[in-house]
Amino acid sequence: RSKLWVLACGRDDLSLKKCIELCNNYRVCKLHFENKMFLNYEKTRLQPNAVPS
Numbered sequence: 001r002s003k004l005w006v007l008a009c010g011r012d013d014l015s016l017k018k019c020i021e022l023c024n025n026y027r028v029c030k031l032h033f034e035n036k037m038f039l040n041y042e043k044t045r046l047q048p049n050a051v052p053s
Contacts, residue, residue: 008053009032
């Protein structure tokens with residue numbers, strides 16, 4: 001899933017990093033997700049299939 005997020009964010013420079021490194025060292029701001037991608041009103045939990053837009 002992290003590789004899909006890298007592609008969706010247009011961060012080709014991160015494409016060679018391991019998934020564990022991406023998960024531990026990088027974050028995607030909630031502004032990069034559509035409202036329907038969140039599980040709660042506070043926008044603190046993403047749906048399992050959420051992808052940045």
